[in-house]
Amino acid sequence: MTAKILIVEDEPLLQDLITYALEKEDYQIVNMMTGTDGLATAQTEPFPDVIILDVQLPGIDGFEIGRTLQNNPRTANIPIIFLTARSELRDKMLGFDVGGVDYLTKPFDVSELKARVKATVHRVKIEQERARLDLEKYKTNLSQNTSYELLTPLSKILSALDVIGRDATQGNLKQLNRMIEIARSGANELHWLIEDLLLANKLSQEEVKPLFHQKINLAQAINLIVEQTMMKYKSENFRFEIDVSEDCFVKMHRKHLYHVLHHLLDNACKFSKLSPIGGQIKVMVHPIGENGAEILIQDKGVGIEPELKEKVFEKFYQPDMSITRQYEGMGVGLYISRTLARAYSGEIILESQPGAGTDCYFIIPDVND
Numbered sequence: 001m002t003a004k005i006l007i008v009e010d011e012p013l014l015q016d017l018i019t020y021a022l023e024k025e026d027y028q029i030v031n032m033m034t035g036t037d038g039l040a041t042a043q044t045e046p047f048p049d050v051i052i053l054d055v056q057l058p059g060i061d062g063f064e065i066g067r068t069l070q071n072n073p074r075t076a077n078i079p080i081i082f083l084t085a086r087s088e089l090r091d092k093m094l095g096f097d098v099g100g101v102d103y104l105t106k107p108f109d110v111s112e113l114k115a116r117v118k119a120t121v122h123r124v125k126i127e128q129e130r131a132r133l134d135l136e137k138y139k140t141n142l143s144q145n146t147s148y149e150l151l152t153p154l155s156k157i158l159s160a161l162d163v164i165g166r167d168a169t170q171g172n173l174k175q176l177n178r179m180i181e182i183a184r185s186g187a188n189e190l191h192w193l194i195e196d197l198l199l200a201n202k203l204s205q206e207e208v209k210p211l212f213h214q215k216i217n218l219a220q221a222i223n224l225i226v227e228q229t230m231m232k233y234k235s236e237n238f239r240f241e242i243d244v245s246e247d248c249f250v251k252m253h254r255k256h257l258y259h260v261l262h263h264l265l266d267n268a269c270k271f272s273k274l275s276p277i278g279g280q281i282k283v284m285v286h287p288i289g290e291n292g293a294e295i296l297i298q299d300k301g302v303g304i305e306p307e308l309k310e311k312v313f314e315k316f317y318q319p320d321m322s323i324t325r326q327y328e329g330m331g332v333g334l335y336i337s338r339t340l341a342r343a344y345s346g347e348i349i350l351e352s353q354p355g356a357g358t359d360c361y362f363i364i365p366d367v368n369d
Contacts, residue, residue: 003121004028006048008038008065009083010057018052021110022117035060042069047078049124050117055084055095066098079120083108153193156186185231192262196332199259203339213251213344213367218293219244221254222283225261233269237279244285251291251367256340263333264297264348264360271301271358289366297360304352312350313338337362 005027009015012033019029030048032038035057042051042065051069055062062082069075079101092103102116160183164176226240250257268281282298304312311317315335338348345365352358 002026002028003049003124004030004046005050005052005117005121006030006032006038006041007052008032008035008041008057008062009052009054010034011054017110018113021114025114025118027117027121034058035062035065039065039068042078043072043075047075049078050120051078051080052113052117053080053082055082055086063094063098066095066100070099079124081113081116081120153186153189157183157190160186181231185234188228189232195259196336199336203336212253214254215249215251215291216254216257217246218248218250218285218295219246221257222261222285222295225258225265226283228262229265229269232266233273236269236273238269238272239280241280241282244283245287248285248287248293249291250293250364252344252364256344260337260340260348260362261295263337264295264362267333268297268299268301268358268360271303272299273301275301275355275357288364289368291368292364292366295362295364297362298357300357303354303356303358304350305354309350309352313348 005022007015007018007022007029009018009031010033015031015033019031023029030041032041036059038051038053038057039060042048053062053065057065060068062084066080066082069078069080076099078099080095080099081102081104082095082100083104083106084095085106095103101120104113104116160179164179164183222242222244226242230238230240265281265283272279272281280300282296284296284298286294286296288294313334314331316331317335334348341348341362341364344367347361347363349361349363350358351361
C-alpha cells in the first residue's frame with residue numbers, strides 16, 4: 001500500500017520541491033501550509049505514515065503540533081521529520097522530545113531528505129507488519145482459548161446428560177444425582193463465562209454506570225460463592241477457611257459483588273492447583289464502618305512474579321496464551337474485578353511472592369447513601 005506523506009511547509013517553493021522529489025517515489029502526498037491545517041490533517045483518518053514538518057509555521061508551530069500528536073494515543077506513533085533553520089542542540093532535542101525521528105536543518109539537500117523519508121517509511125512498514133502479525137497471533141490464541149473455555153463446561157453438561165439419558169430407565173438414582181450435579185456445575189461455569197464476556201464488553205464501553213447500591217449481607221454472599229467454587233473444584237479437595245461476621249454488610253450491586261468474589265476465589269483456586277502445598281484458601285473480612293469491608297482472600301499457590309502484579313489486571317491477559325497453558329480462564333477475571341471495585345471507589349490489591357502464595361485484598365468503602 002502506498003505510504004501517505006503529509007508535508008506541512010509554508011514556503012511554496014520549498015513545498016513544491018519536496019513534493020516533486022517524493023512523488024517520483026510513488027508516495028501519496030498531502031500538502032498543508034499552516035500549522036492549524038497541518039494538525040487537523042494529521043489527526044484525520046487515514047493518518048499519514050510520515051509527517052515532514054516545518055518548525056516555524058503560521059498559527060501553530062511545528063513543536064506544538066508534535067506535542068499535540070504525542071498526547072493523542074491514536075497519533076503518538078506517527079514519525080515526524082522536522083525541518084528548520086534552527087541549528088542549536090536544544091532545538092533538536094526538543095524536536096525529538098515531541099515525536100521527531102529525524103531533524104534536517106535548512107538549507108538541506110532534497111536527495112538527503114528523500115533518503116531519510118524512504119528509510120522512515122521502510123521502518124514504519126516493518127513495524128506495521130510486525131504489529132499485524134502480533135495481533136493476528138493474539139486473536140488466534142484468544143479465539144482458541146475462549147473456545148476451549150466454553151467447550152470445557154459444555155462437555156461436562158453433554159456428557160452428564162448422555163449418562164442421564166442412558167441410565168434413566170434403570171432406576172440408578174445415585175448415579176443420576178451425581179450426573180445432575182455435574183451438569184449443574186458445568187452449566188454454572190458456562191453461565192459465568194458468558195456473563196464475563198458480556199460484562200467485559202460493557203466495562204470497556206463504560207456502560208457499568210449509573211451504579212446501584214443495595215445493602216448485602218457479606219457472609220451470605222461469600223458462603224454462596226464459596227459453595228459454587230467448591231463445586232467447580234470438587235476433585236481438588238480445597239479447604240476453605242471463612243472468617244466473616246454474620247452482621248457484616250456492604251453496599252454494592254449484588255451481581256457486581258458476586259462477579260468480584262467469584263473471580264477472586266476462582267483465581268485463588270487456579271493458582272493453588274499448581275502448588276503442592278496450595279490446598280487451603282482463607283477468606284477473612286474486616287468491616288469498614290457500617291456498610292464497607294476489607295476482604296482478604298489468601299492462598300498458598302504458586303504466587304505471582306513481581307513484574308506481573310499489575311499486568312494480570314489487563315483485559316484478556318494470560319501468562320501463557322498457548323492452548324496447553326497451565327493457567328485456565330480467558331484472562332478477564334481480574335480485569336473485571338478491579339474495574340468493578342474501582343467503579344464503587346474501592347480497590348483490589350495483590351501482595352504475592354513466587355512460590356509463597358498470594359494475598360488478595362478487596363476493599364469496599366463504607367457508603368451511607
